[in-house]
Amino acid sequence: MTRNLRIPGIVRGSRIQFFFNGREITAFKGETVLAALMAAGIKTLGVDPHGKGRGALCGMGVCYQCRVSIDGRPGRRACMAQVRAGMVIETEKDLP
Amino acid sequence: MIFKKRCDVAIVGGGVCGLAAAATLADQKLDVLVLDENRYLGGQVLRSLPWPGNASGIHKIFRSRPRLVDKTATPSVTILNHTQVMGIDKDLEILAEKDRKEIIGIRPQMVLAATGARETFVPFPGWTLPGVMAAGGVQTLMKGAGVLPGQYMVVAGMGPFLTAVAGLFLKNKGMPTAILDFGKRADTCRLLVHGFRQGAKILEGVRNLTGIFLAGVPCRYRTMVVAAQGSRELEKVVAARVDSLGRIIGGTGKTYKTGCLATGWGFVPNLELPMQAGCSLTHDPDLGGWVVAVTHDFETSIPGIFAAGEITGIAGASISMIEGELAALGILKKLGRNVDVHRMAALQRQRKQSLSFSTWFNRLHRVPDAVFCAIPDTVLICRCEHITMGEIKTAVEKGYDTPAMLKKVLRCGMGLCQGRTCGPVVNRILAALTRRSAEAFPVLPVRTPVKQVSVRSFLR
Ligand SMILES: Cc1cc2nc3c(=O)[nH]c(=O)nc-3n(C[C@H](O)[C@H](O)[C@H](O)COP(=O)(O)OP(=O)(O)OC[C@H]3O[C@@H](n4cnc5c(N)ncnc54)[C@H](O)[C@@H]3O)c2cc1C
Ligand code: FES
Numbered sequence A: 001m002t003r004n005l006r007i008p009g010i011v012r013g014s015r016i017q018f019f020f021n022g023r024e025i026t027a028f029k030g031e032t033v034l035a036a037l038m039a040a041g042i043k044t045l046g047v048d049p050h051g052k053g054r055g056a057l058c059g060m061g062v063c064y065q066c067r068v069s070i071d072g073r074p075g076r077r078a079c080m081a082q083v084r085a086g087m088v089i090e091t092e093k094d095l096p
Numbered sequence B: 001m002i003f004k005k006r007c008d009v010a011i012v013g014g015g016v017c018g019l020a021a022a023a024t025l026a027d028q029k030l031d032v033l034v035l036d037e038n039r040y041l042g043g044q045v046l047r048s049l050p051w052p053g054n055a056s057g058i059h060k061i062f063r064s065r066p067r068l069v070d071k072t073a074t075p076s077v078t079i080l081n082h083t084q085v086m087g088i089d090k091d092l093e094i095l096a097e098k099d100r101k102e103i104i105g106i107r108p109q110m111v112l113a114a115t116g117a118r119e120t121f122v123p124f125p126g127w128t129l130p131g132v133m134a135a136g137g138v139q140t141l142m143k144g145a146g147v148l149p150g151q152y153m154v155v156a157g158m159g160p161f162l163t164a165v166a167g168l169f170l171k172n173k174g175m176p177t178a179i180l181d182f183g184k185r186a187d188t189c190r191l192l193v194h195g196f197r198q199g200a201k202i203l204e205g206v207r208n209l210t211g212i213f214l215a216g217v218p219c220r221y222r223t224m225v226v227a228a229q230g231s232r233e234l235e236k237v238v239a240a241r242v243d244s245l246g247r248i249i250g251g252t253g254k255t256y257k258t259g260c261l262a263t264g265w266g267f268v269p270n271l272e273l274p275m276q277a278g279c280s281l282t283h284d285p286d287l288g289g290w291v292v293a294v295t296h297d298f299e300t301s302i303p304g305i306f307a308a309g310e311i312t313g314i315a316g317a318s319i320s321m322i323e324g325e326l327a328a329l330g331i332l333k334k335l336g337r338n339v340d341v342h343r344m345a346a347l348q349r350q351r352k353q354s355l356s357f358s359t360w361f362n363r364l365h366r367v368p369d370a371v372f373c374a375i376p377d378t379v380l381i382c383r384c385e386h387i388t389m390g391e392i393k394t395a396v397e398k399g400y401d402t403p404a405m406l407k408k409v410l411r412c413g414m415g416l417c418q419g420r421t422c423g424p425v426v427n428r429i430l431a432a433l434t435r436r437s438a439e440a441f442p443v444l445p446v447r448t449p450v451k452q453v454s455v456r457s458f459l460r
Helices: A033-039 B016-027 B064-071 B135-145 B160-171 B185-198 B200-214 B272-276 B317-334 B341-364 B369-373 B389-397 B403-410 B422-434 B455-459
Strands: A015-020 A023-028 A067-070 A073-077 A088-090 B002-012 B032-035 B077-080 B083-088 B094-098 B102-113 B117-119 B132-134 B152-157 B175-181 B223-229 B236-241 B254-257 B261-264 B267-269 B281-284 B289-292 B305-307 B380-382
Touching: A023 A033, A033 B135, B002 B016, B016 B032, B016 B064, B016 B077, B016 B317, B032 B102, B083 B102, B083 B272, B102 B317, B117 B135, B132 B135, B135 B152, B135 B160, B135 B261, B152 B160, B152 B223, B152 B236, B160 B175, B160 B185, B160 B200, B160 B261, B175 B223, B175 B236, B175 B254, B223 B261, B267 B289, B305 B317, B317 B341, B369 B422, B380 B422, B389 B403, B389 B422, B403 B422
Parallel strands: A015 A088, B002 B032, B002 B102, B032 B077, B102 B305, B132 B261, B152 B175, B152 B261
Antiparallel strands: A015 A023, A067 A073, A067 A088, B083 B094, B094 B102, B117 B267, B223 B236, B236 B254, B281 B289
C-alpha cells in the first residue's frame, strides 16, 4: 500500500472527488489532474499503439505524454488541466 | 469571437525574466500585458503552491517572488494567465488563446519574448516506462502541487540540478534511493565555488548536499542509467560507471529497486515562438547551443521584438532576472523614454559576472558524442511518432542526415509535441553519428500555431 504522497503541512483547497477509469479518487481543488493521479499512486496515463503504458515525462506541458480523456474530450494534458469535482478521466488507447 | 487588445508592451512569459521586465516597465507607467500559458505566474523557478497560506512553504529561498509579483500588481500591468501565445506576425500582432476557448489578437508597440527553457534528455532503454519522469517534472510536482512522485526515487542524469531535485525530495520526507551523476565528483565541488557569486544558490546547494550526505543517500559520479526495467511500470533501474568519454565500463552494473526515476540532462531554450516570428538565432556552446540572437539592448533581428532570459542563453534564474530588467530598459530606450544609464551599466556588469556561472554550467552539460552513439537501436527517440534509434541510424546511413530530412522520411518531430522533446536529442544524435558540430544542425522551423489550439476556440 502506498503511503500518502501528499506532502504534509500544506494548506490545500477543498476536498473533491473525481473518477479515473471508473475508480473514485480524492483530490484537492487547485491540483492538476497529474498531481491528483500521482498522489493516488497512478502513473500509467495511457497506452501507446504498441500496447505499452505511457506516463508523464516533462510535467510542464511540453511532451504530450500525459494525454488523457477528460469528460469525454480526448487528448487533454493531465499536467496542465486542473482537477474538478466529478470529473471523469479515462486513459486513452492511441490508434496505431 | 476574436478579442482585440492594444498595449504598449506585450511580454510573452511570466517567469522571472518576464516579471522583472514588467516591473521595470510598470515603473514608467507603460501599459503592459503579460501573457503566460500557466495558471500562475512565476515560470519554472518561482513556481509555488496554488493555495494561499503557504507563503514560506517548500522553497523559502526564492524570496524575490512576492516582490516581483507585487511589483507587477499595478493598474498598468494586465496579466493574461492560462493564455498560450500561438504566433507573432510581421506587424507585431500577437495571436493567443485564453482558457482554451477564446482567441485574442494583441497589438503592442513592442514585444518581449521571455519563453524560458525546458529539459533535455539522453534516452535509454525503458525511458518510456511510466514512473520515469523528467527531473524538472518531479520538481514541478513537488513545488507546484506538494505531491511526491513516490516514496523512493532514483535521480539520474547530469549536473547540479539533480542535487536540487533530490534535496527537495528529501526535505519533504521522500527517500532518494541514489543519485547517479554523469559528471565528476569534482564538478559538484566546483559548483560551490561558482555558487558563491550567486548568493542564494550556494546556500541552497550546501543545504542540499549536507542533507543528502547526512541521510546517507548514495551519490555515484561518472555513472549513468543503462536501462529502466519493469513489466508495466518502472520497477528497477540499472546503472553503470562510465569513463570520461562516456563509454560504459564493463562489469560495473548495479541495480536499484525503485518505482520512480527522475532524469535530467540540462536545459534547452524554448525557441519556437521567436523562430516563428522570424528572429535570427545564433549558436554558442557556452550559452547552451542555439539561442535567440540579440543586441546589447536585447532586441532581436526583428525590430520591436526583444528577447531575454533563458532563450538568449541557458544561464539560470538570477541572470534571467537581470536580463528581464535590461530588456525593459532597452524597450524604454527604443520608445524614446529616459533611461537610467547608471542602472543599465550596473546591470550589464552584474550580468557579465553571472555569465561565468552559465559558461561553466553549459560546458559541464556538454555530453560526449559517444553517449549518443551508444544508444541501443531499440530505444524510442521520438515518442510521439514512435521512431527508434535504429530507424534514425538506418536513415543516416542512407544519407538522410539532417533534421529536416529525418522529419520528411521518418516523421521525426511531426507529432503532438512538434519535436520539442526529441528535436534537441535528434540534433545531438546526428552530430554524434556524422561527427559534425552541433552548429551544423539548425533548429527546425515551426509554423503558427506554435502551440496546440482547441478547435472550440476557433468555432466561437
Ligand atoms: C523544469 C525546470 C526547472 C528549473 N529549475 C531551476 C532551478 O531550480 N533553479 C534555477 O536557477 N534554474 C532552474 N531552471 C532554469 C530556469 O529556466 C531559469 O532559471 C528561469 O526559470 C528562467 O526564467 P525565464 O523567465 O527566462 O523562463 P521561465 O521561468 O521558464 O518562464 C517562461 C514562461 O513562459 C511561458 N511560456 C513559454 N512559451 C509560451 C507561449 N508560447 N505562450 C505563453 N506562455 C509561454 C512559460 O509558461 C513560462 O511560465 C529550471 C528550468 C526548468 C525547465
Ligand atoms: S507531462 Fe509532458 S505534457 Fe504533461
